[in-house]
Amino acid sequence: MTLDSDQRIAGNDLLALDRQVCFALAIANRAVLSVYRPLLEPMGLTHPQYLVMLALWGKSPMAVKEIGTALQLDSPTLSPLLKRLEASGLITRTRSRADERQLNVELTDAGVALRAEAEKIPPAVIDKLGVSLTELEELHKILTRINQAALRAGALDH
Numbered sequence: 001m002t003l004d005s006d007q008r009i010a011g012n013d014l015l016a017l018d019r020q021v022c023f024a025l026a027i028a029n030r031a032v033l034s035v036y037r038p039l040l041e042p043m044g045l046t047h048p049q050y051l052v053m054l055a056l057w058g059k060s061p062m063a064v065k066e067i068g069t070a071l072q073l074d075s076p077t078l079s080p081l082l083k084r085l086e087a088s089g090l091i092t093r094t095r096s097r098a099d100e101r102q103l104n105v106e107l108t109d110a111g112v113a114l115r116a117e118a119e120k121i122p123p124a125v126i127d128k129l130g131v132s133l134t135e136l137e138e139l140h141k142i143l144t145r146i147n148q149a150a151l152r153a154g155a156l157d158h
Contacts (some may be wrong), residue, residue: 020141030127033047035125035128035129036050036121039120039121039124039125040121042117043078043114043117043118048073048081049081049084049085050118051071051119052067052071052078052081052082052085052091053085053090053111053114053115053118055067055070055071055116056091056105056106056107056111057107057115058117060105060106060107060111060112061104061105061106061107062104062105062106063096063102063103063105064078064079064082064093064102064103064104064105065102065103067082067105072151072156077119081086082105083112089108089110089111090106090107090108090110090111090114091105091106091107092105092106092108093105094106
Protein backbone atom coordinates (compact mmCIF):
# COMPACT_ATOMS: atom_id res chain seq x y z
CA MET A 1 0.00 0.00 0.00
CA THR A 2 1.32 3.46 -0.87
CA LEU A 3 0.25 6.86 0.25
CA ASP A 4 -1.32 9.07 -2.35
CA SER A 5 0.63 12.08 -3.65
CA ASP A 6 -1.52 14.54 -1.63
CA GLN A 7 -0.38 12.95 1.64
CA ARG A 8 3.28 13.01 0.61
CA ILE A 9 3.09 16.59 -0.60
CA ALA A 10 1.42 17.75 2.59
CA GLY A 11 4.17 16.05 4.60
CA ASN A 12 1.71 13.55 6.00
CA ASP A 13 3.61 10.34 5.32
CA LEU A 14 2.12 8.26 8.11
CA LEU A 15 5.21 6.06 8.16
CA ALA A 16 7.78 8.84 8.38
CA LEU A 17 10.12 7.99 11.25
CA ASP A 18 10.03 11.49 12.71
CA ARG A 19 6.21 11.33 12.94
CA GLN A 20 6.11 8.13 15.00
CA VAL A 21 5.01 8.47 18.60
CA CYS A 22 6.83 5.24 19.47
CA PHE A 23 10.08 6.70 18.10
CA ALA A 24 9.70 9.98 19.98
CA LEU A 25 8.94 8.09 23.21
CA ALA A 26 11.91 5.75 22.74
CA ILE A 27 14.31 8.64 22.16
CA ALA A 28 12.83 10.66 25.04
CA ASN A 29 13.10 7.64 27.33
CA ARG A 30 16.80 7.12 26.55
CA ALA A 31 17.58 10.82 26.74
CA VAL A 32 15.79 11.48 30.02
CA LEU A 33 17.23 8.37 31.66
CA SER A 34 20.69 9.53 30.61
CA VAL A 35 20.01 12.75 32.54
CA TYR A 36 19.05 10.75 35.64
CA ARG A 37 22.00 8.33 35.49
CA PRO A 38 24.79 10.66 36.73
CA LEU A 39 22.46 12.10 39.38
CA LEU A 40 21.59 8.65 40.76
CA GLU A 41 25.08 7.11 40.59
CA PRO A 42 26.40 8.93 43.70
CA MET A 43 23.39 7.53 45.57
CA GLY A 44 24.27 4.02 44.38
CA LEU A 45 20.96 3.64 42.54
CA THR A 46 19.95 2.67 39.05
CA HIS A 47 16.82 4.29 37.63
CA PRO A 48 14.65 1.18 38.23
CA GLN A 49 15.92 1.03 41.83
CA TYR A 50 15.14 4.73 42.20
CA LEU A 51 11.55 4.03 41.12
CA VAL A 52 11.25 1.34 43.80
CA MET A 53 12.62 3.75 46.38
CA LEU A 54 10.17 6.45 45.26
CA ALA A 55 7.31 4.01 45.83
CA LEU A 56 8.63 3.14 49.28
CA TRP A 57 9.29 6.75 50.25
CA GLY A 58 5.61 7.30 49.54
CA LYS A 59 4.51 4.30 51.62
CA SER A 60 6.55 1.86 53.66
CA PRO A 61 6.09 -1.01 54.23
CA MET A 62 4.60 -2.28 50.98
CA ALA A 63 3.89 -5.79 49.77
CA VAL A 64 5.99 -6.86 46.79
CA LYS A 65 2.77 -7.22 44.81
CA GLU A 66 1.84 -3.59 45.64
CA ILE A 67 5.22 -2.36 44.41
CA GLY A 68 4.85 -4.39 41.23
CA THR A 69 1.41 -2.90 40.61
CA ALA A 70 2.59 0.64 41.33
CA LEU A 71 5.57 0.30 38.97
CA GLN A 72 3.83 -1.99 36.48
CA LEU A 73 6.61 -4.56 36.86
CA ASP A 74 6.25 -8.32 37.02
CA SER A 75 7.83 -10.39 39.78
CA PRO A 76 10.78 -11.71 37.71
CA THR A 77 11.77 -8.12 36.95
CA LEU A 78 11.10 -6.74 40.42
CA SER A 79 12.73 -9.47 42.53
CA PRO A 80 16.34 -8.79 41.43
CA LEU A 81 15.83 -5.06 42.02
CA LEU A 82 14.64 -5.75 45.56
CA LYS A 83 17.52 -8.16 46.22
CA ARG A 84 20.06 -5.53 45.17
CA LEU A 85 18.39 -2.84 47.29
CA GLU A 86 18.39 -5.22 50.25
CA ALA A 87 22.07 -6.06 49.68
CA SER A 88 22.76 -2.30 49.65
CA GLY A 89 21.12 -1.99 53.07
CA LEU A 90 18.29 0.25 51.89
CA ILE A 91 15.36 -2.15 52.39
CA THR A 92 14.39 -5.30 54.22
CA ARG A 93 12.13 -8.04 52.90
CA THR A 94 10.13 -10.08 55.40
CA ARG A 95 7.27 -12.55 55.22
CA SER A 96 3.92 -11.22 56.34
CA ARG A 97 2.74 -12.64 59.65
CA ALA A 98 -0.84 -12.51 58.39
CA ASP A 99 -0.06 -14.31 55.12
CA GLU A 100 3.16 -16.28 54.68
CA ARG A 101 2.81 -16.05 50.89
CA GLN A 102 3.13 -12.25 51.03
CA LEU A 103 6.56 -10.62 51.15
CA ASN A 104 6.68 -7.16 52.69
CA VAL A 105 9.30 -4.58 51.82
CA GLU A 106 10.29 -1.88 54.27
CA LEU A 107 12.84 0.91 54.22
CA THR A 108 15.81 0.64 56.57
CA ASP A 109 17.10 3.71 58.38
CA ALA A 110 19.62 4.14 55.55
CA GLY A 111 16.78 3.92 53.01
CA VAL A 112 14.80 6.56 54.87
CA ALA A 113 17.89 8.80 55.15
CA LEU A 114 18.58 8.52 51.40
CA ARG A 115 15.35 10.41 50.72
CA ALA A 116 16.99 13.71 51.75
CA GLU A 117 19.62 13.24 49.03
CA ALA A 118 16.98 12.13 46.53
CA GLU A 119 15.00 15.33 47.03
CA LYS A 120 17.72 17.08 45.01
CA ILE A 121 17.02 14.89 41.96
CA PRO A 122 13.80 16.46 40.56
CA PRO A 123 15.12 20.06 40.58
CA ALA A 124 18.40 18.88 39.01
CA VAL A 125 16.49 17.04 36.27
CA ILE A 126 14.34 20.10 35.54
CA ASP A 127 17.49 22.24 35.37
CA LYS A 128 19.32 19.82 33.05
CA LEU A 129 16.32 19.42 30.74
CA GLY A 130 15.84 23.18 30.50
CA VAL A 131 12.07 22.97 30.61
CA SER A 132 9.64 24.46 33.05
CA LEU A 133 7.88 22.56 35.79
CA THR A 134 4.59 23.46 34.09
CA GLU A 135 5.76 21.83 30.83
CA LEU A 136 6.85 18.68 32.67
CA GLU A 137 3.54 18.51 34.55
CA GLU A 138 1.62 18.80 31.26
CA LEU A 139 3.80 16.11 29.69
CA HIS A 140 3.18 13.90 32.72
CA LYS A 141 -0.60 14.34 32.33
CA ILE A 142 -0.47 13.41 28.65
CA LEU A 143 1.79 10.40 29.23
CA THR A 144 -0.44 9.21 32.07
CA ARG A 145 -3.48 9.34 29.76
CA ILE A 146 -1.54 7.46 27.06
CA ASN A 147 -0.37 4.82 29.55
CA GLN A 148 -3.91 4.34 30.87
CA ALA A 149 -5.26 3.98 27.33
CA ALA A 150 -2.54 1.46 26.47
CA LEU A 151 -3.34 -0.56 29.59
CA ARG A 152 -7.04 -0.54 28.71
CA ALA A 153 -6.02 -1.80 25.24
CA GLY A 154 -4.23 -4.76 26.83
CA ALA A 155 -0.67 -3.48 27.13
CA LEU A 156 1.43 -5.40 29.64
CA ASP A 157 -1.05 -8.31 29.71
CA HIS A 158 0.84 -11.54 30.02
